[in-house]
Amino acid sequence: MRVLIVEDNQDLAANLTDYLELKNCITDWAGNGRQALNLTEHATYDVIVLDIMMPVLNGLDVCRKLREQHRQTPILFLTARDTLDDKIEGFAVGGDDYLVKPFAMEELYLRLDALCKRRPRQQADCLQVADLIMDLTSQEVTRAGKPLKLNRSCLKLLQHLMQHSPEVVSREDLSQTLWGNDAPDQDVLRSHLYHLRTAIDKPFDTQLLHTVYGVGFRLSDTPPKS
Structure with missing residues (x-):
């Protein structure tokens, strides 16, 4: 499973990278939304872990732009924004899952694995x-x-x-x-x-x-x- 981690907190991004690599995942990291879009132009990912509150370009805008480009990579929002309205907005722009910080690493991995198994989104046949x-x-x-x-x-x-x-x-x-x-x-x-x-x-x-x-x-x- 190849994962793009989009997170401006470098310590958290490092912890996510270490854990997912122990699970035999291949990871890339972007510290802001603009870097994330640049990476998706040049690499294929099975799933994207996307923070919302980031500099340069926030996670909601990143997700919206990816969907406008018809990119169907599953996206899991990983964020401290925890209200129902926040979650509704995340799904409305094209997110596939939503996990609130703080979180358990094992739960994150299980959700990512489940999202990958749902691909492709096109008709099965x-x-x-x-x-x-x-x-x-x-x-x-x-x-x-x-x-x-x-x-x-x-x-x-x-x-x-x-x-x-x-x-x-x-x-x-x-x-x-x-x-x-x-x-x-x-x-x-x-x-x-x-x-x-x-x-x-x-x-x-x-x-x-x-x-x-x-x-x-x-x-x-x-x-x-x-």
């Missing part, structure tokens, strides 16, 4: 990005109603990219999806991505598979920011 559709039951893929032929590796890559769209997925993450810890040379992954791009983009006017240089790849009908 179908994924869609723009006019590209994947039927998870039959493994059939169409774009603009036209059937596409993909080998097993390309299907795995496409499913992973669609589940995280429009977020950026790193090369390492894609490699892990195909081969686990026994990844071959990077040229093999490059070849699979070439065949995937040829199948889903070459016959069509709008490009969906975008390279984010030095970071990874994203599937979206909106090109990445330059």
Whole structure:
């Protein structure tokens, strides 16, 4: 489980990092909302732990902006704001869970684990990005109603990219999806991505598979920011 911790209290952030890493989580830390948005542009997270009262950009605005960008990463608000109105506001902007400080670390982990198991948010039997559709039951893929032929590796890559769209997925993450810890040379992954791009983009006017240089790849009908 890869977790983004957005918390301006460095001591608390360090404690969260230490605990979650003991649970075999991979963690990144942002000390304010602007840093958090920058990190989500360049990495894929399974869940975000988000404080509300922060400098530069508060947690409610961060959540609102992520949802406006159609980013569906589960978000757990971790905050001292404890009134019912506070919780209602948190859920209203797109939060998935709400935990009040002080809290038990074990409860936090259990909630994060539960949020991750709910993904993807799209329909269980179908994924869609723009006019590209994947039927998870039959493994059939169409774009603009036209059937596409993909080998097993390309299907795995496409499913992973669609589940995280429009977020950026790193090369390492894609490699892990195909081969686990026994990844071959990077040229093999490059070849699979070439065949995937040829199948889903070459016959069509709008490009969906975008390279984010030095970071990874994203599937979206909106090109990445330059």
